Amino acid sequence: MLRAPDNVQTLTEERLTTEYLPAAERVARLDGKAIIEVRNFSSYYGSFRALHDVSFQIPERKITALIGPSGCGKSTLLRCINRMNDLVPSFHGEGEMLYHGLDLYAKDVDPVEVRRRIGMVFQKPNPFPKSIYENIAFGPRVNGMKVNMAELVESSLRRAALWDDVKDKLKQSGLALSGGQQQRLCIARALATQPEIILMDEPCSALDPIATLKIEDLMRELAKDYTIVIVTHNMQQAARVADYTAFLMMRPDRAGELVEFSDTDSLFTTPKDKRTEDYITGRFG
């Protein structure tokens, strides 16, 4: 029977701890206010560890990008922020994920309460097979928000830069829109529940370059009022839109690890870690 030599694990551990800078130097502390503080957060699917001891802070009303090669856990990390991973039966998280100082994974936290405040936009536009109006009105309605719905629908669509495209066809199906418009509809839908944070999981990967630029412009606009966290596999996109960037990578045991976090300019021009440099210069991934 073949067996891995006993010293492999220790060798890789050693490599991780000695060859690279200590985390304190790779993960920048924020100057401004953090809305989310991730502290030694790990996540598991069954016994498989998907995230390894991630610690960093997400700044308020800024755009933070999570980048890294496929399988590095960036989407897992994003979905941990609004407890979407709770839908996976075998999932559990360890460590702390603080939102305004409240641990999102505390026993008494209700994920439904979390998700209204921390909205999400998915990779593939997923409007409901209902009218444009109903797509927007659903969130406020299920949350029991007492508002003038017609006004809320209009202001949500305006904020998502979609109002002029759809103001005459609010009764039409959301599925009749183009891909880029559908994604902006999904953003408008998320805005309608008046969240503080909007998570975006590769929101442009199903869109053409022009629609992508429109969404990026929209994100810059939204960042004046909202905190945005975006997962992207497109480094140019991160460089274009993000104020801060976190680079994640898979460890030898396949768990995702936060390699480096800082403002986007420093991360792309003067990376502190060799792995970040290799990745952004295209040497792997």
Added chain:
Amino acid sequence: MALHSDYLTPSSPTTLRATGSVARRQAVSRLSRYVLLAATLSGVAVLVYLGYETIAKGWDRLSWGFLTSYPSRFAERAGLRSSILGSAWILGTTVILAIPIAIGTAVWIEEFAPRNKLLTIVKLNLANLAGVPSIIYGILGLAVFVRLMGLGPSILAGALTLTLMILPMTVIASQEAIRQVPPSIREGALALGATRWQTVRHHVIPGAMPGIMTGMILAVSRAAGETAALIMIGAFTFISFDNTGLSPTDSPPFVTPPPLGDDFTTVPVQIYNWTIRPQEAFRENAAAAIIVLMVAILSLNLVAAVIRERFRRHD
């Protein structure tokens, strides 16, 4: 070594017509088409023959009077009035009982149930129950609904029996329809702060409804033709009154609301009853009743197809 490299040496063709192996394979392919066509036609031919025989025999008996007369000792005076009314009552009650139970079960299994061994056992047994012969449901209905619960051979006992019989099919069809609703829709709703129930109520059930209704209609059309289970529970075959609740009944009136406590017969039971008579004239009645039943079942299936098509185009 030379041999092996020959395989990899490119060569220019002298002809592009099918020769050798290609010609043989194409011949088999052409032949297969006719074999498959023959298989299809043999089934269709039997159906066409049966349909022709039935229509030829029963066509002359079809009339308004045939549909509105009670059964009779005299073949030419006998009709389907009480059996059509009985079928309508039975099927209506069955649908009302089956729809909420089937949808509820399917939604629980697909959306709420913990993924454990118990669930696997439930799912497996649903598939098994769908294959249980209807006579078994008839025996169960006789033992439980007719005797134990004291409902007698009533419309309610019949409807409960048929509900049990079609539940596995309708639950499985509803599960299938629920699974067709894309997970992205559920995620989208949950990410907006909807609860599980709100997600199910506003998105999963509406999205699955066409599939659920299609399955329900197909199951009802199977129940419409059901004979064995109803004979087993004692569906009476000579009913010369309307199931309106004013007529005599064997079961105690306090057990069931009036029409549901009535004795009854249904169209397939009436067909069976006429078929086993020796007189040729009753066979003609049976053939005519089969035409009526077939038209009714084909209409139900047509409605199912229309619902399916309409919702498919909307997506």
